[in-house]
Amino acid sequence: MxxxxxxxxxxxxxxxxxxxxxxxxxxxxxxxxxxxxKPGKSENVNALEDPLTNGILSEEKNTVDVLFLGDSECYSTFIPLQIWKEHGITSYVCGTSDQVLSYSYELLAKSMKKQDPKVVVLETNAIFREVTSTKAFLNKAEGLFSVFKYHDRWKLLQPKELRLNDVKTYDRRSKGYLFNATVSPADTDGYMEQCGDREPVPKDNLKYLTKIRDYCKKNGAELVLVSVPSTKNWNYSKHNAVSDLASELEINYVDMNTLGSEISIDWKRDTRDKGDHLNYFGASKATEYFGKYLESKGFFEDKRKLEKYSYWNRTADDFLSSVEKV
Structure with a gap:
């Protein structure tokens, strides 16, 4: 036995x-x-999965002042090169379509391994998009092993030299903003009519929002919640819910949908898809307002005359001269 x-x-x-x-x-x-x-530091970034977002991995270490997180509302609204041109503040948009807060958290943690932003902006549409356990697990796996995130890049591998071909790749110079000048007018009937209702926030989303806030605090960054203008995605019940959350978690909150006099969005001209997202003309107005908001905090040095940031001047000039032709 x-x-x-x-x-x-x-x-x-x-x-x-x-x-x-x-x-x-x-x-x-x-x-x-x-x-x-994993994408290296180069003019072009081979981040074939979420290329706009993952371009931040090629930015010089500790050169990004402001980090934007959120879904397509985020990358359709904030124009980092305009903020640079007007205020000398560096920023990057880590926006992805249908972004959930578990992924926002992973992007934040990944970005902060290389960057030390003073402000982290979370666009609030994602707060109402449910985080499933499966999605949260996959986001965590992608955070630990980036091969899951960049799995498509094997096509660019050069076997003899064990390196990746960076020739035909995403150009990171937009700093995460997705330019679109299409005009498709919106119907504004009922838009932002005041009410006392509160849109329900999924339980797990509150957990991830708290994690994002705590991570920002731990790393010396201020978290700011921002609701960008959208007649399709935003209403007063969502405004009330986020306003309550912001008060509860002691987070600053800016709802651009309530700032009609400060941000004069023309819904006949400033949206690309009937009020769902802003086009470039609307984004420029929203960015102008938010750039002033950032500068008013007094956190940031104007870096436009610093040699280390001369690349930003050249890139901004190229970008703005190209959009002026639209």
Whole structure:
């Protein structure tokens, strides 16, 4: 009997060692592939998955003052190069379509490994998009092993030299903003009519919003919630819900939908898809307002005359001269 027990224990130990060894080897392979697939620091970024967002990985270390997080409302509204041109403040938009707060948190953590922003802006549309356990797990896996995020980049691998071909890739010079000058007027009937209702916020979303706030505090950044102008995505019940959350969590909140006199959005001209998103003309107005808001905080040095940031001047000039032709 003791011999039999010894055999069982020996097999159990052997299986445990094999499992641990397998996990270790798998983790090593994933780490190696992640290093190989991750975009490097270059003029162009091979981030074929969410290219606008992941371009921040190629920015010089600790050169981004403001980080924007959120869904398509975010990358359609904030124009970093306009903020630079008008205020000398650097910023980057980490916006993705249908972004959920679990992914916002992973993007924040990933970006802060290389950047030290003083302000983190979260566009509030994502607060009402439910975070599923599956989505949260996948976001976590992508954060740990970037090969899951950049899986499409294997097509650019050069086997003989074990490097990636960076020739035909995403140009990061827009700093995450997605330019669009299409005009498609919106119907504003009922838009932002005041009410006392509160839009329900999914329970897990409150947890992730708190995590984002705490992470910002821990790393010396101020979190600001911003609702950008949208006749389709925003209403007063959402405004009330976010206003309550901001008060509860002691976070500053700016709702551009309530600032009609300060941001004169013309819904016949300033939207690209009937009020869902702003086009360039509307985004320029919203960005002008928010740039002044950032400057009023007194956190930022005007970097426009610093040699280290001369690239931003050249890039902004190129961008603004190209959009003037539209």
């Amino acid at each position: 003791p011999i039999f027990k010894g055999i069982i224990m020996s097999k159990t130990l052997k299986n445990t060692i094999s499992a641990v060894a397998f996990i270790g080897i798998l983790a090593s392979i994933l780490m190696g592939l992640s290093f190989l697939m």
